[in-house]
Amino acid sequence: MKLAVYNVENLFDRAKAMNLDSWEEGRPVLEKFATLNGLLGQVTYAPADKTRMVELMRDLGLEKSDTGPFVILRRNRGGLLRRPKDGGVVIEADGRADWVGSLELRDEPVNEHAMRNTARVMMDLEADVLGVIEAESRPVLSAFNTEILPALGGTPFRHVMLIDGNDERGIDVGLMSRTGYPIGTMCSRVDDQLPNGQPVFSRDCPQFEVTTPNGETLLVLVNHLKSKGYGGKAASDAKRKAQAERIAEIYRGLIDNGARYVAIIGDFNDTPSSAPLAPLLHDTDLADIFTHPAFDDGGYPGTYGLCNAANKIDYILLSPSLFERVRSGGVYRTGMWPGSRPKRWEAYPEVSRAADAGSDHAALWADIDL
Template identity: 70%
Template sequence: MRLAVYNVENLFDRAKAMNLETWEDGRPVLEKFAALNALLGEVTYTPADRRKMADLIVELGMEKSDTGPFVILRRNRGGLLKRPSTGGVEITASGRADWVGSLELRDEPINEHAMLNTARVIRDLKADVLGVVEAESRPVLKAFSDEILASVGGTPFRHVMLIDGNDERGIDVGLMSCPQFPIGRMRSHVDDRLSDGSDRITFSRDCPEFELTTPAGNRLLVMVNHFKSKGFGGKAESDRRRKAQATRVAEIVKERLAEGWDHIAVIGDLNDTPDSDPLSPLLKHGGMTDAFTHPAFDDGGYKGTYGLCNPGNKIDYLLLSPNLIDKVEKGGVIRTGMWPGSRPKRWDTYEELKRPQDAASDHAALWVDLDI
């Protein structure tokens, strides 16, 4: 069977701030969005909180209206703010209980060429089981498989599953599989909490467990992950969150091994490198092996999986349990949907990929063939 993983970076719609030409262009918007959202969620608004919220609302382009270029403030009931005729914003609420509403990122459709190139990558993967990172929802993932994948000559997946996670931007993780690999029991970890006493959730999205059965009657447990990014927020906090996530996944793996699961795969975008401290609980002490390091795995000449695929950009993984790594026959990377750079061009791409905006994703797709 072929197991694969791919960060598709959304399929139909994506937050406008994440759909700019480069990540750095959208990063300030996402940082301000996160800061304002955190302040709005406070039980009590201090004078300093109210001043900061007002400043952020203006900086996000909502001085005159609740609809900014990248963010929407939805106010259903109660009073949060007023906009004086002299300009600026004044927060009138004293805490979260004074108003009902939400702060949301505005979406816009994905470039059509990018969407079709994403489908071409999935078509060429020929995966029996595919872990998908950054998909909007199960209906979106199912429609993409049935309609867009089919339109480029791919075979739609029979089984498509995605459990809503914790990310407010609508970038969840899911699993698709062929008829011969039905998805059985599923388990979510959206409510797992950090062990530091803060009662904060562990996973930025989720760590869903999907149980599958192969035609040979073997059981396979797949956990799809998308760890905390380095994109915004302080480095120390981001590193701490990724380490907590890696620690919790390693604990789950240990529990499942003790229960008798021989074939376990932890797959996804872990947002850090193999030698990093945050991933060490899982990669160095978790008993799992990165398929990238297997002698039969062909990395295509590049050690990374993101951007221009330099070694410092190895952030996507197929981690396999001891008995599963022994079943590897071969593996590889598909980069034909990624922008290859220009000086020099690093790899061949689809003919339809003529500019960076047409790239299917900034991530490579990884696959491995397993004899189970």
């Protein structure tokens, strides 16, 4: 059985603020969007909240219209605000119950070449079980599977599953599997909460039960942990650590209940030596596929960007019983931009510039005798 994981960075559409030339350009928009969304969701709007809402709406281009360059304010019913003829915005609602609507990020189509290169990676991996990070929704993932893969000569996966998570940007996690590897029982953890009532997981930590042709049961937990680039460092590190602690707790519970073959895969947004990931990487008996003697890192220690050690952020973690059945493993970078001076690895001919890459992330795979 070949198990793989790939951060596809959206398949058809991506939030415009995430599709800019650099993360630093989009980060302020995403942070202001999150802050305004949080304020709009409050039960009661204090005068200071209303003042801050107006400032954020102005910064997001909503002063004259409900449609800004990167966000849309949808007002279905009730009176959230008015825009006087002499300019500005006045918040009239006194709380969330006074209006019906939402604040949403605007999307734009993904580069067609990038979309095709994403599909090529998914095809060339030849994975039996593939964890997918940053897919918009199950209908989108299913359409990509049945329309784009065959158009490029690939065979669609037999099973496609994705459960909507907690992120408003449409970057969820899911699982795809081939004939002979049906997805059985699933468990979502979108409702897991921190002591302050906030969700533990930025997206979700779904658990998928996969049966192999030999009748073995594999439990796959797919994750996308809190990013370093969105919010303050201390808060981001604390959130990521809480997520790692919860995943470790879930894992121990599965093992205590008799599970033998458990894989925890995904984009963890931090390095193996980081303190936030220590509860998962060092305080459990899970083993990173990178440490297996039969694993080939392709000459580079990382999985993101130019794949330096500081960019080792994608993982396949395996329980001991699963790790001992690994026969080989590796990093698939052919769909990534290889740099230009010099090129670090061979990429698809269609990756002629960074914008055409299937993803900024490499795909990871492990061939397991299961």
